[in-house]
Amino acid sequence: MIIDGKKLSEKICAQVRAEAEMMRRRPCLAAVLVGEDPASQIYVRNKERDCAKCGIDSRRYDLPDTVPEAELLAIIDELNNDDAVDGILVQLPLPEHISERKVINAVSPEKDVDAFHPINVGRMVTGEGTLMPCTPAGIMAMLREYGISPDGKHCVIVGRSNIVGRPMGLMLLNADATVTYCHRHTKDLAAMTRQADILIVAAGSPRLITGDMVKDGVVVIDVAMNRDPETGKFFGDVCFDEVEKKASFITPVPGGVGPMTRAQLMKNILAAAKERALKNG
Ligand code: NAD
Secondary structure (H helix, E strand, C coil), X not given: CECCHHHHHHHHHHHHHHHHHCCCCCCEEEEEEECCCHHHHHHHHHHHHHHHHCCCEEEEEEECCCCCHHHHHHHHHHHHCXXXXXXXXXXXXXXXXXXXXXHHHHCCHHXXXXXXXXXXXXXXXXXXXXXXXXXXXXXXXXHHHCCCCCCCCEEEEECCCCCCHHHHHHHHHHCCCEXXXXXXXXXXXXXXXXXXXXXXXXXXXXXXXXXXXXXCCCEEEECCCEECCCCCCEECCECHHHHHCCCCEECCXXXXXXXXXXXXXXXXXXXXXXXXXXXXX
């Protein structure tokens, strides 16, 4: 069965919109884009569109790639203190002269809708998070929707980045799965992936997972977004044609994890707005 992330994301957006419309003030995202990286520009434009679709206001700050780090930090500080702003998103990557860690740490945890701040990472680890990292939280929502419980399952994750693989494993652990992490230093990747009841692949390495690397009945979530330089089309890390024949569930690329990541960001903005509204009365 092919998991339809696009359809589910539309359902989530409609739910976010319904809740956003009931609020006294529309939730608001401030998106900060440094430089003119074409991919980042597309991501930010898509997020603005998603906001409009979900009844969320958005403001955009375009800064030149020469902007001094101190100036970017001052803008973040201003947004942290702006009562009309519920969520702050600084599009990564940043130019080399700016420390990503410093910027991530400067965003107020209550407005950190990417959930990259160490406080939100810590809350996610202990299972008390409200703002959850978008890609893994979107995948958890997808599993729930399709009735796939991680409880007692062996979940194998390929990739251990701070934004996808690592938090994914922790969320699955919190959902009572047995988790194995694989990465570039893993000795025999196929021996690991063949054990997976649920296989989550986020390596950014085209055709990494072939049909002989999975067992029958596996659930496969392909997070990767590899772009064919000639056609401009996106494809995953999984050889879809081969693996689909053995999988019980599989996500397509595009139309799987991507839309769910975007929908989860909208959920986070709404959650941040609701929490702030509660706190500020
Ligand atoms: P990253 O480069 O930060 O991390 C990749 C990880 O995969 C590393 O831990 C590395 O050790 C591991 N890896 C790479 N090649 C491997 C190999 N051959 N064998 C075993 N492990 C290997 O990447 P990231 O930011 O986590 O993103 C991963 C992929 O997911 C990319 O294709 C990215 O575009 C995509 N992505 C998609 C979404 C979405 O919403 N669909 C969101 C974020 C990232």
